[in-house]
Amino acid sequence: MTDEAQIAKTETVAGPQPVLEVRHITKRFPGVLALDDVSIQILPGEVHAVVGENGAGKSTLMKIMVGAYTPDQGTIWFQGEKISFAHPIQAQRAGLSIIYQEFNLLPERTVAQNIYLGREPARLGLVDTQQLNQQAADVLKELGAETFISPTAPLNTLSVAEQQMVEIAKAISFDSKVLIMDEPTAALTVTEVNILKDLVNRLKARGLAIVFISHRLIEVFDLADRITVLKDGRLVDTVQASTVRPSKIVHMMVGREIEHYFPPLATPEEIGPVVLRIKNAANKFLNDINLELRTGEIVGVAGLQGSGRTELAQALFGVNPFRTGEMELNGVQVPIRSPGQAIRKGMGFVTEDRKAEGILPNQPVNDNIMLTVRSMQALLTRVLRNGTRRDPHLVPALAKKVDVRVSSFGRELQYLSGGNQQKVVLAKWLASGAKVFIFDEPTRGIDVEAKASIHEMIRDLTRQGAAVLMISSELPEIIGMSDRIVVMWDGTIIGELPAGSKESEIMLMATGQVAVAEDSQHESAAPVEAREEKA
Amino acid sequence: MAQATTTSPTREETVLTRLWGWIRRIPPIFPVLIVIFLAVGYLNPNFLTTPGALAFLRRAAPLAILAIGQLFVIASGGLDLSVGSLVTFVVIGSALLIDNDPNKAMPAILIMLGIGVLVGLINGIAVAYFKIPSLIATLGMLLMLKGAGLYWTGGAPRGYLTDNFRFFGRGFIENFPLVERFPVPVLILLAVGIAAYVIFHMTNLGRSILAVGDNPTASRLSGIHVRKVRIIAFILSSVFAIIAGIMVGGFGGVTIIAGDGLELQAISAAVLGGAVLLGGRGSVPNVIAGALTLEALFNLLNLLGLPKPLRDAVQGLIIIGAVAYTALAARRRK
Amino acid sequence: MTTTTVTANGLKKTIQSLRIPPVYFFMLAIFVLGVILDQIFARGQMLTPSILVNIIIRSVALGIVAIGQTVVMIGASIDLSVAYTISLTAVLSSFLMQGDPARVPMTVALVFLIGAVVGLVNGLIITKLKVNPFIATLGTGLVIKGALNATFSNFAGEVPASFQTLGYGTIGPVPISVIILVGVAVAGWFILSRTKFGAHLYGVGGNQEVARLSGLRTDRVIIVAHIICSLTAVLTGLFVVSRLRSGAPWIGPDGVYDLESIAATVVGGTALSGGRGGVAGTIAGVLIFGVLDTIFNQLGMDTFLKSVLRGAVIILAVASYTIRSKREAA
Secondary structure, eight states: HHHHHHHHHHEEEEEEEESEEEEEEEETTTEEEEEEEEEEETTTTEOOOEEEETTTTTTHHHHHHSSSSSSSSSEEEETEEEEEESSSHHHHHTTEEEEOOOOOTTTSSSSHHTTTTTOEEEEEEOOOOHHHHHHHHHHHHHTTTTOOOOOTGGGGGSOOOHHHHHHHHHHHTTTTSSEEESSSTOOOOOOHHHHHHHHHHHHOOOTTTTEEOSEEEEEEEEHHHHEEEEEEEEEEEEEEEEGOOHHHHHHHHHHHOOOGGGGOOOGGGGGSEEEEEEEEEOOOOOOEEEEEEHHHHHHHHEEOTSHHHHHHHHHHHHHEEEEEEEEEEEEEEOOSSSSSHHTTEEEEESSHHHHHHHHOTSBBHHHTTTHHHHHHHHOOOOOOOOOSSSOOHHHHHHHHHTTOOOOOSBGGGGGOOOHHHHHHHHHHHHHHTOSSEESSTTTOOHHHHHHHHHHHHHHHHHHHTTTEEEOOHHHHHHHOOOOOEEEETTTTEEEEETTTTOHHHHHHHHTTEEEESSSSGOOOOEOOOOOOOOO | OOOOOOOOHHHHHHHHHHHHHHHHHHTTHHHHHHHHHHHHHOOGGGSSSHHHHHHHHHHHHHHHHHHHHHHHHHTTTOOOHHHHHHHHHHHHHHHHHHTTOOGGGHHHHHHHHHHHHHHHHHHHHHHHTTOHHHHHHHHHHHHHHHHHHHHHHSSOOOSSSHHHHHHHOOOOOETTTEEEEHHHHHHHHHHHHHHHHHHHHHHHHHHHHHHHHOOHHHHHHHTHHHHHHHHHHHHHHHHHHHHHHHHHHHHSSSTTHHHTTTHHHHHHHHTTTOOTSSSOOOOHHHHHHHHHHHHHHHHHHHTOOOTTTHHHHHHHHHHHHHHHHHHHHHHHHO | OHHHHHHHHHHHHHHHHHOOOTOOOHHHHHHHHHHHHHHHHHHOOOOOOOHHHEEEEEHHHHHHHHHHHHHHTTTTTSOOOOOHHHHHHHHHHHHHHHOOOOHHHHHEEEEEEHHHHHHHHHHHHTTSSSOOOOHHHHHHHHHHHHHHHHHSSSBBBBGGGGHHHHHHHHTTTTTHHHHHHHHHHHHHHHHHBBHHHHHHHHHHOHHHHHHHHHOOOOOHHHHHHHHHHHHHHHHHHHHHHHSSSSSSSHHHHHHTTHHHHHHHHHHHOOOOEEEEEOOOHHHHHHHHHHHHHHHHHHOOOOOOHHHHHHHHHHHHHHHHTTTOOOSOOO
């Protein structure tokens, strides 16, 4: 589309000039074309969502906007003027702020110190603390947060949502005209998302434009005025949120029918005996856990942030074991007290955060894959590069199975792409010969095609007789994959739903409202006595 | 996403590229070692003869063994500052225990080895269970060993080391094939070196140590007993220090400064040999090469007539240079 | 809630609001223990003013350099060259002054300049060559050690008697050395909590990436921190030589100033990983060592046993902080 046509299009859609505009942006990295001739306008006072698969170019585009990357081709226009920022701090000073998923904050410093880091009000090198705190208080007041966030509070005493607000306060303090947010709702509870919504509206009213990247289409439609879809580094389209349905957006993102996403659920014959049974188990974070897992089945664990899903996985795997109650594996009482024990008993755990918990970045692919196998052997066992004595070609076989694409198994893991790293993690657990798998957000941050292949692999596991417990925040994934769904709330399993339940039914339970099932014909939803939300 | 296109290389190009790739991957310490060896040999032709080289290896053996011990700890993500004072402890403690009675030599050695295990255990528990940074924990141990050793001997070296004890530091194996006189310390170095190589590169223990140094959380969640591995690394370091101490006692005199500065030399040698202080990387042969390079360098400085104190200055410049080079190379790789 | 829990909570809140570093309770405990032991096993003189003053005087040398070390450690760095900087200062001072009071100002200016250069070099190696601070300062320390030992093998020259007032003089009842320590402590506290540099130092030490993204000049901050540390080492050297009258190359390492300044800082609550801590805690750490030393002396303990116990105290003190942390240590 020519420049003129594009500008014409903008002006017919909404009168004002765009506050931020990128024109014909192209960006190449070694071996990959990240962005290809992308042009977007951001209008003042609008909330503009950018969606797309992983690798579609969203993050790259945002980074180019704030000057963390320079484009190979194309121009950036801010408030009508052509600009080129050499460092994100320049963009920030000009009024263009970005909030990353991992906040750029210092936990040991106070709120005010964080907001004004590098720009402390000072005279002759001495910080004016009173002025600092006052300015911070003023900014917090603009956000309506002055009642529960104090400028002198150390940052590490605040919840994740409150810390996000401090980040937003930082942006406001720069008198930002455009605020870019990367996955703002990923770590928030439902209540906190609502508070964020109010905040967004407040900011809109001030004329701020907000650009955000998100994978969660429900929230995208909740918050956004317009949605831009990127695919393979190219712009697919920019549409009004009110004029499209979510399925159309997904279609634009992948160009595929959604129905082919998920492998078929297990039939009753494929589900075997109970392999894992938990009775009345509890620990510091969980209470009254009763759970059964059968071979051949995938049990989905739904629930909101803070409901205790990861804590459940950690308890099962021995990271933070249960303190009371019973745990049975294959009919034998066996309290799992450590990850090593869990692995020896045939359990595997694919964690949420592979960078921090899943991979050894400086070790080669084969050592990563062999990690669990070797941890079960004696320390003085001889190491074979790609396998065990019994199975010397284990690594190449598994790598093929999970479709890891790498030039050599001696390559260090830090040089692999995110998707390939996750596949190596999967291979590691397959190598351990586990029969009970726990997956925590198995496809988070992974593009749709890789997602589908991982789903296929998970179902494959159950077809071969394994049992799978799958935690996920993505309801379509829960519904698409689970033979049974358990819902968690406030540290306990609040209820169970059959396969194919509706998103609304799951969400209802997840927010603490349980159907009163005294008389199934007179079901009504009643909220469970709400306890204080856990941080 | 769009793929990058490549043209297929010719046959000559592949062979040459492979060769160059192989050459590029030789750890830089080896060419440096060769250069320094040749320099020393030029100034002292005796150095390049077999007896001369063996004499050099005999002198370098304690440092090499200490460096290997340090590698185990560094690869697991820590640092062991107590090895120098452990060497001193072995020297003055053995002299006191043996007190010129050859029958007491073997028991003394066994006691020292036991103490080594105990020290390593304490270091390991402090770091693994009490989560004390290894810098602080082994520093505390350094002070304790220094004090304990001096207290035990009353502040001055007492007692006497017998010849059978000194054999490990001074002795020769006679009638050895080819060489006739083979220094015992070199034999010990060979044995320790091979054992360490096997442990570090060929067993689970070595892989586990690297894993723990690289990402302790991921290791723990994959079933590795992180605490046990850390403790074993410290025990290995201390035991190797005991062995080095026995050699030092045998070769040199009994002084209260026998082990002074050795821990820093050992760390320098390990770093020269490619060990990364953050953990997760390292190799036994490279570290041995690092120790030999350091020792050869000291030799070179001696031959050049540089006064002894300048050794320290040079050592300082070397380790800065070595680490700067490694950091540069690592960043270039990324 | 019952009244006792209310008052307990209230007390707890007051104490917390004062933000006294927990190390002070530790120090109090050791002091009390020491007094008790002293009463039982020794002559019971711990509480006499002269002994108490002695504790503080003993702490001056270590205290000054520990404050410098604190600054550097908050920036997530470390300085292992301080012992040799102290030696260098002591030797050069006595050598240059040669007992002549007229030479004092020039010599003092010169040694401070040299100290600043040492700090600058440390900072540059760390920030520009990107060498690990442990190795970098270890290296420069060894270079200084070598150069020093090659030039001087024994005590060299002497400082004039007038200069010795630094170490021995008093203003009224208060020893000058204590005044200096207090001055350095206040200066350190001021720099850390009241200046822009201090705020930026906590940022750089807490998270370099965040600091960089906020536009902080991380390199400059670290270099300045190292210069400050070296300057405190010089001051310690001047103090030490004023008490000994002459400087020798082994003064620094003999006093174990490098490792002990680190230990005192960590015991005082500053984290090795940076971004956290302060002068108040370090002073307490230094005083703990001073109290321990005095207790050992009163109990007539062997010098070497002192070393053993000192090492044990360091380990236990740090363990009491770190055992509660969930992070993996190295």
